[in-house]
Amino acid sequence: MHERPIDVEHVDHRYVIAIDGPAAAGKTTVARRLADRIGALLFDTGALYRAVALIALQTGVAPTDAIGLAAIARSAAVEVRPPSCRDGRLYDVWLDGRDITWDLRAPEVGAIVSEVAEHREVREALLPLQRKIASGAAVVMVGRDIGTVVVPDAGLKIYLDASPEERARRRFREAALRGGTETLAEVARETMHRDQIDRSREAAPLRAAPDAERVFTDNLEVDDVVAIVERLARDRHIAFAESRSRS
Numbered sequence: 001m002h003e004r005p006i007d008v009e010h011v012d013h014r015y016v017i018a019i020d021g022p023a024a025a026g027k028t029t030v031a032r033r034l035a036d037r038i039g040a041l042l043f044d045t046g047a048l049y050r051a052v053a054l055i056a057l058q059t060g061v062a063p064t065d066a067i068g069l070a071a072i073a074r075s076a077a078v079e080v081r082p083p084s085c086r087d088g089r090l091y092d093v094w095l096d097g098r099d100i101t102w103d104l105r106a107p108e109v110g111a112i113v114s115e116v117a118e119h120r121e122v123r124e125a126l127l128p129l130q131r132k133i134a135s136g137a138a139v140v141m142v143g144r145d146i147g148t149v150v151v152p153d154a155g156l157k158i159y160l161d162a163s164p165e166e167r168a169r170r171r172f173r174e175a176a177l178r179g180g181t182e183t184l185a186e187v188a189r190e191t192m193h194r195d196q197i198d199r200s201r202e203a204a205p206l207r208a209a210p211d212a213e214r215v216f217t218d219n220l221e222v223d224d225v226v227a228i229v230e231r232l233a234r235d236r237h238i239a240f241a242e243s244r245s246r247s
């Protein structure tokens with residue numbers, strides 16, 4: 001992640017769609033389908049924080065060690081790419097020539113990633129790469145602070161939310177499909193704990209940007225949410241592919 005700082009003031013971000021919201025609100029699933037439909041890239045910034053957490057676990061850096069974690073964030077060569085196979089992944093993440101996509105979803109990573117993401121030093125170290133990606137082609141960027149800190153002038157900002165119960169159910173179903181053994185109650189506890197840290201931290205807490213469009217997804221199918229966001233994107237001329245009919 002060796003990147004030159006980008007002057008965010010002078011880069012055109014009208015083709016960036018920022019999707020923020022709490023854990024398991026459906027952000028990445030919606031973002032993947034939306035990006036495919038409108039001809040944009042998908043970049044899930046949570047993968048960067050998870051990669052730092054994974055490397056910290058592998059190298060014995062404590063989740064309290066802000067300086068050590070920031071050094072990892074600055075030096076790790078993490079790449080996020082379109083999905084290379086159809087095993088349920090929405091994108092690939094590679095580190096040093098190794099596919100770490102599923103390693104990032106391990107419960108041990110989930111258990112410390114919010115603490116890792118709390119440190120201002122880590123967040124600052126990850127900013128240049130995120131802004132570099134935002135300064136390129138059309139991109140749907142997913143995270144917690146995209147509309148508030150990373151790309152405050154994004155062409156479209158969405159805040160995706162759902163009730164805590166619904167989010168826990170979704171995360172539980174996802175994990176169970178991959179052979180996860182945690183119970184619904186454990187998943188609910190962990191999701192709420194991470195949200196609490198993400199919302200209450202000092203550096204770039206989880207918030208809706210004042211001009212974000214809020215979408216509450218409890219009673220909506222994924223395709224309904226995609227349709228709402230796609231309409232907003234097309235209204236703002238942030239769409240490059242023709243609409244294809246849904247199947």
Ligand code: DC
Nearest residue numbers: 045046049113114117143144145194
């Ligand atoms: O979306 P996720 O579950 O993969 O995110 C992992 C953690 O990273 C989560 O605790 C919040 C944090 N995160 C963040 O603080 N800022 C972002 N832009 C993206 C993720």
